Amino acid sequence: MADAPDNPKPGPRDASVTRREALERLAKTGLVLGAGAVATKVLYDGGGFGFAAAQGARQVRDYTLKPAIGSVDMAVAREGQVLSLAPAKPLVAKAVEAMGGMGRFVSRGDVVVIKPNIGWDRMPLHAANTSPDVVAAVVELAWEAGAKRVVVADGSCNDPHRCFQRSGIWKRAHALGAEVVLPAEHRFRTMRLKGEVLDEWPIFTTLVEADKVINVPVAKHHNLAKFTAAMKNWYGVLGGRRNRLHQSIDLSIADLATFMRPTLTVIDAMRVLIRNGPQGGNIDDTRIMNTVLASVDQVAADAYACTFIGQKAENLPYLAMAEERGIGTTKLQNLIVREVS
Numbered sequence: 001m002a003d004a005p006d007n008p009k010p011g012p013r014d015a016s017v018t019r020r021e022a023l024e025r026l027a028k029t030g031l032v033l034g035a036g037a038v039a040t041k042v043l044y045d046g047g048g049f050g051f052a053a054a055q056g057a058r059q060v061r062d063y064t065l066k067p068a069i070g071s072v073d074m075a076v077a078r079e080g081q082v083l084s085l086a087p088a089k090p091l092v093a094k095a096v097e098a099m100g101g102m103g104r105f106v107s108r109g110d111v112v113v114i115k116p117n118i119g120w121d122r123m124p125l126h127a128a129n130t131s132p133d134v135v136a137a138v139v140e141l142a143w144e145a146g147a148k149r150v151v152v153a154d155g156s157c158n159d160p161h162r163c164f165q166r167s168g169i170w171k172r173a174h175a176l177g178a179e180v181v182l183p184a185e186h187r188f189r190t191m192r193l194k195g196e197v198l199d200e201w202p203i204f205t206t207l208v209e210a211d212k213v214i215n216v217p218v219a220k221h222h223n224l225a226k227f228t229a230a231m232k233n234w235y236g237v238l239g240g241r242r243n244r245l246h247q248s249i250d251l252s253i254a255d256l257a258t259f260m261r262p263t264l265t266v267i268d269a270m271r272v273l274i275r276n277g278p279q280g281g282n283i284d285d286t287r288i289m290n291t292v293l294a295s296v297d298q299v300a301a302d303a304y305a306c307t308f309i310g311q312k313a314e315n316l317p318y319l320a321m322a323e324e325r326g327i328g329t330t331k332l333q334n335l336i337v338r339e340v341s
Helices: 019-043 088-098 132-144 160-166 169-175 232-237 242-259 298-309 317-324
Strands: 074-078 111-116 149-153 179-181 188-192 200-204 212-216 218-222 226-228 264-273 286-295 337-340
Touching: 074 088, 074 298, 088 132, 088 264, 088 286, 088 337, 111 132, 111 232, 132 149, 132 169, 132 212, 132 264, 160 169, 169 179, 200 232, 218 298, 226 232, 226 298, 232 242, 242 317, 264 298, 286 298, 298 317
Parallel strands: 074 337, 111 149, 111 212, 149 179, 212 264, 218 264
Antiparallel strands: 074 286, 188 200, 218 226, 264 286
C-alpha cells in the first residue's frame, strides 16, 4: 500500500458531502463497530488470564528425542528402607544415569525448562508439591550436562508467591543458579491447541520456550482424576479458568499430553500423598516411599507410578486416551525398564 501524503487536501467532493453519502458512511461505521463488539464479546475471558484468540494451525510442543537402539525407556531407583526420608539426590542421579545420563537429554548450550508441581501452598512434608530436593537434583544434573540456562516454572493454583516459597523450591533452585519464573499475565499467550476440550487457551510461554523440557511432577492421589503425576502436571501450563476443565478432566489431560511432549519425565515418589489429593494438608495422608522414576514415555510413567497409591492403569481413562493418540504406552512389558535399588 502506498504511503499517504503528508498534508492531504480535500477535493471538491470531500469538501461538500451529500446527505446520502453521510448516511452511507454512518451505516458502514455501524457495521464495523458492531462486528468489533461481537468479536470482543466472543474473545474476552473474564476469569484468570484472558487473551484474544490466536489464529493458525494446531500447535504442539514436542521436545522428545529420537530413541537410540537399545536405550532404556524407564528407570526406577529405590532406597531399601522407608522408615525415614532418604536423600533424594542419589536416587535422582541413579535413575537418570540408568536412562543413559543427563547428557543423553541435555546438550551443551541448551536452554532447559524444568516443570515441577508447585500448585499448592503446602510444605514439602505434605507431598502436595514436588520435593525441592528432587527439583534441585535435576537442576544440578542439567548444569552438569552443559545447559546454558536452567529455568524452573509452574502455574500455581494457590497464590504463586506463597506456593513457590513454602514448597521450598524457590530457595533451592535459585541457590543453584536457576531462573525461577512465577506466572504473570504478560507471560501468557493464547495458542491454538485444537484438542477435544482444549481448543484455544492461554499458555504459560516460559514453559514452552526452551530447547529441552523436563517434567518433574510428584506422584499423588487426585480426587477427580484418581491419580496425578506426569500428564496431569501439564495443567500448570494453562492460564484462564482451569477449573472449567474438571468437567471433562480425562479428555483435558489427554489434550495437554498431546500438546506437551517433554524430553524427559522425572517423577518424585520420595513422599507420596496417597489420599485426599491433590493438595492434602495432613501428614497422615502421606507415605514415605523413597523412589524416583525417570522415563521418556509420560504415559508409561503414569501407568507405573499410579501403583504407588494402589491404583491401576486401566482405571485411569486418560491413559487409554493418550495411548490411542500414540503419545505413549501403558504396556510396560514392551518397554526396556531398569530398576535400581
